[in-house]
Amino acid sequence: MNPWATWLTTYGTARYQLSRKQGWHAFATAPARPPFDILTRPAMSRLSEEDLEDYNEARMVWNANLPTIKTSQLAAAYGICDQVMASAYRDGDKLRGSVVIDAEPGLGKTTIATRYARDFHRRVLRRDGPLTAEGHQRWPVAFIPLSAGVTLKGLNQQILRFYGHPAVDRASTSKLGALAVDCVTSCGTRLIVLDDLHFVDFRHRNGLEVSNHLKGLANDMAATFIYVGVNLTAKRFFDEGLLGEHTVYAQTSRRATRCPVAPFGIDTDTGMRGWLALLRTAEEHLVLADARAGMLCEHARLLHRRTQGRIASLTNLLDRISYLAIVTGVEAVTAELIATATVDNASESAARTG
Numbered sequence: 001m002n003p004w005a006t007w008l009t010t011y012g013t014a015r016y017q018l019s020r021k022q023g024w025h026a027f028a029t030a031p032a033r034p035p036f037d038i039l040t041r042p043a044m045s046r047l048s049e050e051d052l053e054d055y056n057e058a059r060m061v062w063n064a065n066l067p068t069i070k071t072s073q074l075a076a077a078y079g080i081c082d083q084v085m086a087s088a089y090r091d092g093d094k095l096r097g098s099v100v101i102d103a104e105p106g107l108g109k110t111t112i113a114t115r116y117a118r119d120f121h122r123r124v125l126r127r128d129g130p131l132t133a134e135g136h137q138r139w140p141v142a143f144i145p146l147s148a149g150v151t152l153k154g155l156n157q158q159i160l161r162f163y164g165h166p167a168v169d170r171a172s173t174s175k176l177g178a179l180a181v182d183c184v185t186s187c188g189t190r191l192i193v194l195d196d197l198h199f200v201d202f203r204h205r206n207g208l209e210v211s212n213h214l215k216g217l218a219n220d221m222a223a224t225f226i227y228v229g230v231n232l233t234a235k236r237f238f239d240e241g242l243l244g245e246h247t248v249y250a251q252t253s254r255r256a257t258r259c260p261v262a263p264f265g266i267d268t269d270t271g272m273r274g275w276l277a278l279l280r281t282a283e284e285h286l287v288l289a290d291a292r293a294g295m296l297c298e299h300a301r302l303l304h305r306r307t308q309g310r311i312a313s314l315t316n317l318l319d320r321i322s323y324l325a326i327v328t329g330v331e332a333v334t335a336e337l338i339a340t341a342t343v344d345n346a347s348e349s350a351a352r353t354g
């Protein structure tokens with residue numbers, strides 16, 4: 001086997017199922033992919049057809065997996081999480097606070113929450129070991145993605161599924177909640193990430209039930225919660241669907257700390273510096289024969305226009321540009337390729353009207 005085929009067997013695209021404890025653990029403990037040398041054009045032309053195919057395949061995997069970049073948005077969000085986690089040192093009989101990562105689509109919310117939780121997972125396992133004092137497996141973090149129209153029962157089932165609890169489809173609705181608390185307690189889970197919380201409609205009876213249940217769970221579980229979702233303020237997560245003067249009774253608002261995530265703006269010097277720093281990191285990452293420093297930064301404004309400074313649109317665009325750079329033999333990022341590559345629907349319409 002050539003070195004790239006060998007590399008691909010271990011470091012090919014990983015299909016983690018984060019919503020199960022084994023998948024989460026595999027993600028949290030996966031080693032970083034080792035880099036490989038960038039071949040020059042003459043070196044590439046000496047490869048056999050199959051070797052070249054494998055080299056290109058390995059480059060596709062590498063290019064599409066940018067390391068998590070410490071953007072100012074990510075650093076600010078980590079700062080908030082760290083502060084809220086300071087209350088996690090409280091004994092289990094006292095309530096902990098929670099973080100709410102609330103922003104528009106595609107700004108890196110899930111990335112922030114999963115990377116923060118991953119670091120925490122590793123740290124706790126390193127310090128406290130794989131087993132709890134009672135001999136249970138320790139799972140410091142639970143990752144619970146929600147789906148559309150989630151109900152109270154669905155939420156509890158999703159928690160039990162994470163832990164692989166056998167009663168998930170059998171237990172009665174009232175029993176499910178207690179089992180979920182048992183799992184969290186016996187596995188020593190200290191951080192729970194609930195992703196895509198915008199699927200809960202807080203103005204609807206089902207949603208209010210979920211919201212109240214979440215408060216109940218926060219009371220019963222000695223864990224800190226990170227809630228993640230799109231436009232949660234507008235969806236009335238904080239005031240729990242209450243209207244007018246009743247909103248003062250909303251407990252969630254007192255217990256939660258909101259963590260906004262903004263797109264990159266380039267109208268100020270600081271904004272432009274942040275955008276350039278992001279592009280520079282991405283530029284250094286790409287494995288292309290004619291890659292050079294500045295090939296992305298020189299097109300900072302064009303890239304911003306095409307993506308509106310949204311990191312998800314940028315990473316999608318870069319995947320496509322680097323794919324095109326490989327298959328067309330351009331082997332670098334150029335203005336033509338940036339203009340040719342298609343972007344997601346939202347970016348496309350915003351770029352047209354903006």
Ligand SMILES: Nc1ncnc2c1ncn2[C@@H]1O[C@H](COP(=O)(O)OP(=O)(O)OP(=O)(O)O)[C@@H](O)[C@H]1O
Nearest residue numbers: 067068069074105106107108109110111311312315
């Ligand atoms: N700090 C980062 N460094 C590198 N890439 C990032 C970073 N943040 C986000 N990304 C990229 O942007 C993509 C979208 O990010 P993510 O899924 O976290 O956004 P989101 O706000 O949760 O989106 P959605 O609203 O669709 O759930 C990721 O797949 C990743 O490629």
Ligand SMILES: [Mg+2]
Nearest residue numbers: 109110111196
């Ligand atoms: Mg997300």
